[in-house]
Amino acid sequence: MAKTGYFVVIGCGRLGSRVAGYLSEQGHSVVVIDAREERFERLPAEFTGFTIHGDASEIETLKQAKMERADVVMALTSDDNTNFMLAQIARKMFGVTRVISYVHNPENMELFKDFSIEAFCPVLLAFETLKGLLEEMKS
Amino acid sequence: MAKTGYFVVIGCGRLGSRVAGYLSEQGHSVVVIDAREERFERLPAEFTGFTIHGDASEIETLKQAKMERADVVMALTSDDNTNFMLAQIARKMFGVTRVISYVHNPENMELFKDFSIEAFCPVLLAFETLKGLLEEMKS
Numbered sequence: 001m002a003k004t005g006y007f008v009v010i011g012c013g014r015l016g017s018r019v020a021g022y023l024s025e026q027g028h029s030v031v032v033i034d035a036r037e038e039r040f041e042r043l044p045a046e047f048t049g050f051t052i053h054g055d056a057s058e059i060e061t062l063k064q065a066k067m068e069r070a071d072v073v074m075a076l077t078s079d080d081n082t083n084f085m086l087a088q089i090a091r092k093m094f095g096v097t098r099v100i101s102y103v104h105n106p107e108n109m110e111l112f113k114d115f116s117i118e119a120f121c122p123v124l125l126a127f128e129t130l131k132g133l134l135e136e137m138k139s
Numbered sequence: 140m141a142k143t144g145y146f147v148v149i150g151c152g153r154l155g156s157r158v159a160g161y162l163s164e165q166g167h168s169v170v171v172i173d174a175r176e177e178r179f180e181r182l183p184a185e186f187t188g189f190t191i192h193g194d195a196s197e198i199e200t201l202k203q204a205k206m207e208r209a210d211v212v213m214a215l216t217s218d219d220n221t222n223f224m225l226a227q228i229a230r231k232m233f234g235v236t237r238v239i240s241y242v243h244n245p246e247n248m249e250l251f252k253d254f255s256i257e258a259f260c261p262v263l264l265a266f267e268t269l270k271g272l273l274e275e276m277k278s
Contacts, residue, residue: 022270023273137211
């Protein structure tokens with residue numbers, strides 16, 4: 001990847017908007033997709049990227065986002081199945097080398113791993129954090 | 140806190156059920172509260188704690204959970220306002236020394252901190268994780 005990259009962020013929720021804002025701040029090119037236009041209001045005022053109001057499960061929307069040029073695609077919708085499908089489409093149809101997916105249900109992590117999809121699960125991150133807080137307590 | 144403690148976990152969602160199962164496995168006494176009974180099905184089969192099917196925003200439910208005896212209360216409902224209120228009630232009315240709250244909206248973290256409520260926000264944990272993943276990429 002060049003010093004700055006081209007990022008497609010799918011899902012402009014609490015995490016997606018924050019990540020998109022951060023990437024834009026870091027000087028990257030960013031396109032954010034969301035089916036609910038009002039969610040773009042979450043983006044910081046300084047956001048210099050593009051927004052696409054559309055359904056990311058339609059190929060047309062992904063083409064519009066020039067997904068084939070993306071260095072990284074982040075599948076951050078609120079639905080694990082959608083994120084799984086987006087990761088597969090990004091890689092197989094658009095040849096994107098790096099896709100990172102949000103996994104809501106910890107039980108789905110295995111499926112994503114089986115398909116070698118880079119994934120993170122905030123529930124598991126929170127669980128580890130809580131375990132850490134309780135460990136501290138013992139000492 | 141003694142070697143084993145008494146934990147009240149409010150909210151048996153993906154995180155609550157996992158944390159409750161873990162605490163029970165560690166030999167702690169655990170009570171889990173949820174207003175939706177079917178959510179207790181998420182608890183592992185080996186769970187040895189108690190479940191209370193009830194509304195945690197009603198004091199009666201908290202009394203039933205013997206909250207005044209809790210070493211730790213975890214407010215893990217899906218609503219930040221409820222978690223905030225529960226933390227305040229646990230401390231002020233039941234004298235619980237340690238309350239840990241789930242914060243969904245990162246923008247609420249400041250409020251919780253202003254009230255010295257120990258809080259964690261999975262969105263922020265995920266954001267840090269993503270930043271870490273992208274840092275790795277540069278090298």
